[in-house]
Amino acid sequence: MLRPFELCEPTSVAEASKILAQHGEDARIYAGGTELILAMKMGLLHFDHLVNIKGIAGLGGIRFDPAANAVRIGGATRHREIELSPVVRERIPVVAEMESHVANVRVREQGTLGGNLSFADPHSDPATLLQVYNATVTLEKAGGKRTIPLGQLFRGPYDVTAEGDEVLSEVTVPDLPRRMAAAYLRFGILERPSVGVGVAVGLENGGVTSVRIAVGCVGPVPRRMPEAEVVLQGKSLAEAEALLPAAGEAAGRASEAVSDLHGSAEYKEHIVKVLIGRAFRAAVQQLT
């Protein structure tokens, strides 16, 4: 049952940040609440103060920044907005496609991208795919702001490197370079996906000039897999395609899978391998 709490409604990031700093672990940012309120209702978490950031101008919205050649998404932007955004569909369509499969439409209408990333549930589609785009997140507080690569946000399950008084104000997703395409595949039958794989491939003159692979849901944090990337990087397309199982196995081994309700570790490693192969091919198909 949800215990009483104070709902704070700051109108600026600085104000929100001060409230968070003042109450420390007794306060938490509240946006969509699709994970937070659920956990609080179940009695697994409690905060005496919830800091509602939906009233802060500038934390919402999606725009393309030509100077950075990147799509900028406000931290409090709902998944549904991203899914339907003309800017996202034009510039980074695979992200729109991924967002359209996050949870269900009720969660997407309420939950935010910043919230998803900040809660750091290992079973996160955005946290996985956005690392393939080399996305960055901006963490803002009363004193200033800093921007870090998305992969550096995650320290462990439900554990982020952001400080307690920082607000995830923006997610910046660079356009993929020319001659590069991405694909995202997920698998699972439970509420949350069991395996998520994002792949981006760059081809030039029949050779794989760059490859980016991210695996989520399986390990303690979603992350890029240099163990698999190195197998395919710099190979001819034919060689790379023959090496896909090896790359997939390398990713499986590196994924730190444990046997749980989502499946055995071996099973998950196998699915990682299959999805990497399929996602690679799906990306290449967009370029040829």
Add this chain to the structure above:
Amino acid sequence: MKFEKTVTVKASREAVWKFLWDVPRVAACIPGCKEARVVEEGKRYAATVAERVGPFKVEFPLSIEVLEAQAPERLKARAGGRDGKVDGMLKVEMDLHLVEAGGTTEIRLSADVNILGKLGTLGHSIVIRKGDEVVGKFAEGLRAQLES
């Protein structure tokens, strides 16, 4: 959920066995152990173990009961406790074997860890990772204490 760890310690089996009954020193090896005391020497003990995963915190006041003590080779114990704030109960069954080899002792630790209640159902995967980490740190902690 079963976790198994084996550590080899540069100490005699007798020394290791004696160490296991040194409550403050063993408590220091248990990650998150806040306090430990003897309730009935050789039979019952009490300890409080706290852990956290991100914002999720648990604190289990444990009742520990020694089931079997075959000096100096085998120790079986069980522990249980309920978190006061979150719907979760911890149950641990531990089986410890000491095998001497020359001047060293192999500590074979087998722990069956279960978290019941909402915490166990929803946090299943996390409990597995954390359980493995905690048992591993405990085994390493024993070695560090014994070799210091």
